[in-house]
Amino acid sequence: MIELKAPFMVDFEVTNACPYRCPFCEANLGQIDPVPELSTDKCFSVLDAIAEAGVFGVFLTGGEPFVRSDLPTLIKHCFEVGLEPTVSTNGMYLSDKNIEAVMNAGLTYLQVSIHGYGDIHDSLVRVRGAYSYVLHNLEKAIQAKLDVEVACVGLEKNFSTIPALLYDLSSVGVKRFRILRLLASHSAHILSQIPSRQTIMNYMPEIEKVARECGISLTASFCPGLNPGAGVIYQDIHPMAITCSAGKTECAILPNGDVYPCVNLKDSPAMRVGNILQTPLKDLWNHPIMVELRRLTPDDYTGICGKCEMKYACYSARCVAFNLTGSIYGDDLSCYIIRENPRES
Secondary structure: OOOOOOOEEEEEEEEOOOOOOOOOOOOOOOOOOOOOOOOHHHHHHHHHHHOOOOEEEEEOOOOOOOHHHHHHHHHHHHHHHOOEEEEEOOOOOOOOHHHHHHHOOOEEEEEEEEOOOOHHHHHOOOOOOOOHHHHHHHHHHHHHOEEEEEEEOOOOOOOOHHEEEEEEHHHHHOOOOEEEEOOOOOOHHHHOOOOOOOHHHHHHHHHHHHHHHHHHHEEEEEOOOOOOOOOOOOOOOOOHHHOEEOOOEEEEOOOEEEEEEEEHHOHHHOOOOOOOOOHHHHHOOOOOOHHHHHHHHHOOHHHHEEEEEEOOOOOOOOOHHHHOOOOOOOOOOHHHHHHHHHHHO
């Protein structure tokens, strides 16, 4: 197995702040205390350290990164030190002024989150009118020539609304759409929000059909165990959806500079490998926790995951296993096979 000397990509949470209150977001479950945000100069130091380690790109996220007035400055600094920045946003702050500012800083690609059609999105994010407002902002961003991808966390509540969402996105010029797997790693009760196997089987053919009609490129990620017995393997499944990247190709940096193998492992202090302002990223990358995650293969899994014949062909998320079972080797309890056969688990 080829090991990277540094992460290929780093998720940098530049803020905790966000106007949304999504029920599946770990920030809204009362389990994580917000950490202090770094100043602009300290963020520069983080980006410098990332670039020095040989990282290719940085995913600027949060919270909502546009809450920071210095976001364009951070984007510009990424390019100055040789990093390829991507920004993940909820789209609420995509004003003409902000769009112009990030484009002047060099940004070309933007990922915007919309979690269902119309009132479904509004009810999930708990902001009335958010859907219409973001759709309008999307149109402005696309007219300004930003490359925009819309990402939607697939839920039991919103899955049936995705075809209608695609039609609306097409009307404002969106050409790329991604269904994100719900990583129910922060609390077991979130498992109930995962779309059922039957829901996916019922609606994916229509979603694929509408995407083709609208000229929208579609990719999707699903929890493991979906395909056995289902009779369908979707051609749109994203290649990176079948490998857990935590500590292998990526790591995460919190707003205070603390480093974790991935953002979904930040619940546990035991997964903190250090702070990038105090320790070089290359040393943090070789922390025993990171090394253990890189060494881990499906052959090391225990429980049902360890016995499963499909373990080399599914995305068994180690964050779900660790947070819900206490072991990175344990069962990914979001797996359809495990959830549909609770007696075996």
